[in-house]
Amino acid sequence: MSKIDPQAIQNGDRLALSRALTVIENDDPQSLEIQADLFPHTGQSHIVGVTGAPGTGKSTLVNQLVKAFRQNKSETKPPKVAVIAVDPTSPFTGGALLGDRIRMADLSGDKGVFIRSMASRGALGGLAHNTAAFATILDAAGFDMIVIETVGAGQAEVDVAQLAHTVVVVEAPGMGDDIQSIKAGILEIADILVVNKADRPGADNTARTLKVMLDMAQNSSNLPAGKHGTSNSDHLFQDIYIKQETWKPPVHTITATEGKGIAGLAADIQAHRAYLQDTGVWQIKEAHRLRRDLDALIRDKLLQQWQQALDQEQFEGVLQDVIERKYSPIEAANLLVHDKTK
Numbered sequence: 001m002s003k004i005d006p007q008a009i010q011n012g013d014r015l016a017l018s019r020a021l022t023v024i025e026n027d028d029p030q031s032l033e034i035q036a037d038l039f040p041h042t043g044q045s046h047i048v049g050v051t052g053a054p055g056t057g058k059s060t061l062v063n064q065l066v067k068a069f070r071q072n073k074s075e076t077k078p079p080k081v082a083v084i085a086v087d088p089t090s091p092f093t094g095g096a097l098l099g100d101r102i103r104m105a106d107l108s109g110d111k112g113v114f115i116r117s118m119a120s121r122g123a124l125g126g127l128a129h130n131t132a133a134f135a136t137i138l139d140a141a142g143f144d145m146i147v148i149e150t151v152g153a154g155q156a157e158v159d160v161a162q163l164a165h166t167v168v169v170v171e172a173p174g175m176g177d178d179i180q181s182i183k184a185g186i187l188e189i190a191d192i193l194v195v196n197k198a199d200r201p202g203a204d205n206t207a208r209t210l211k212v213m214l215d216m217a218q219n220s221s222n223l224p225a226g227k228h229g230t231s232n233s234d235h236l237f238q239d240i241y242i243k244q245e246t247w248k249p250p251v252h253t254i255t256a257t258e259g260k261g262i263a264g265l266a267a268d269i270q271a272h273r274a275y276l277q278d279t280g281v282w283q284i285k286e287a288h289r290l291r292r293d294l295d296a297l298i299r300d301k302l303l304q305q306w307q308q309a310l311d312q313e314q315f316e317g318v319l320q321d322v323i324e325r326k327y328s329p330i331e332a333a334n335l336l337v338h339d340k341t342k
């Protein structure tokens, strides 16, 4: 691929922007250079994660939200908004992703809106990393807001959601047992909760259930930091602790297909941004996010270096010894890693 000019991206050149995102998706050698060039020009965008089970109406909701932000007459200059649709459940361009493109088509004539689906090659470890890289490029390109739509399914999606300054968790009535799984993983990271499909029976019930769960989750995580294991999770918990001290996640009941309740949600997303900035939690979140990024990258790099220097034969021998219970896995790891750093 011919060289992409980072300045063109900053100047708002759409073609350069699209090509840069493709370079990242393909892990092209240019990827690192572009990110390095653009990183100093980032830190301005409000990153909003929208997550929840497939079919809850996230894409419909995002479409309406973007329209609301773009048409907000109370602002002198409407924010430029970029949307990243991440859907690891559809690795190819069929299914949900194609549907998203069609649904979001009515936004495509707007120069202040940029929409991009991110194909996932099933490499879940790379999902969070690529999404972060996408956000870096879009931030440098001058988007005031970056909305990331992601399926709330596993740890990778939680990681993606944690990229965001503001996390919106979307539920729909009648999802039954899903509420249990959401409680376990996703509820803790929600800054705002949405019960979509309020035109369906049971929406009020779901909203009530979520409010109860939210209270429970809040009470159980209001523990002093330091009770939660490793130093990294301490940082995370401190973060959540601060967040929950002063921000109580609101629950919105919405009918996305009709645009009902969207204005209130849009206002709360803005309010959350203002809250983060006024309290300084914005900077704390940024610092934690960058620390997590750096930690993950260093881990990858060290593992790679170690693997490159690895004597495969020795490894197989030690593994065999572990299988035969001559070494414990911990002893084996000490042996293999210490040998390499001598």
Ligand SMILES: Nc1nc2c(ncn2[C@@H]2O[C@H](COP(=O)(O)OP(=O)(O)O)[C@@H](O)[C@H]2O)c(=O)[nH]1
Binding pocket: 052, 053, 054, 055, 056, 057, 058, 059, 060, 061, 096, 099, 196, 197, 198, 199, 200, 254, 255, 256, 257, 258
């Ligand atoms: N009845 C009803 N259906 C909705 C609403 N919002 C979205 N849907 C429908 O739910 C289906 C899934 O929506 P989609 O936005 O693709 O969900 P996603 O998988 O979470 O992105 C589509 O058929 C939408 O038209 C709503 O508020 N009420």
Ligand SMILES: [Mg+2]
Binding pocket: 058, 059, 060, 096, 100, 149
């Ligand atoms: Mg979708």
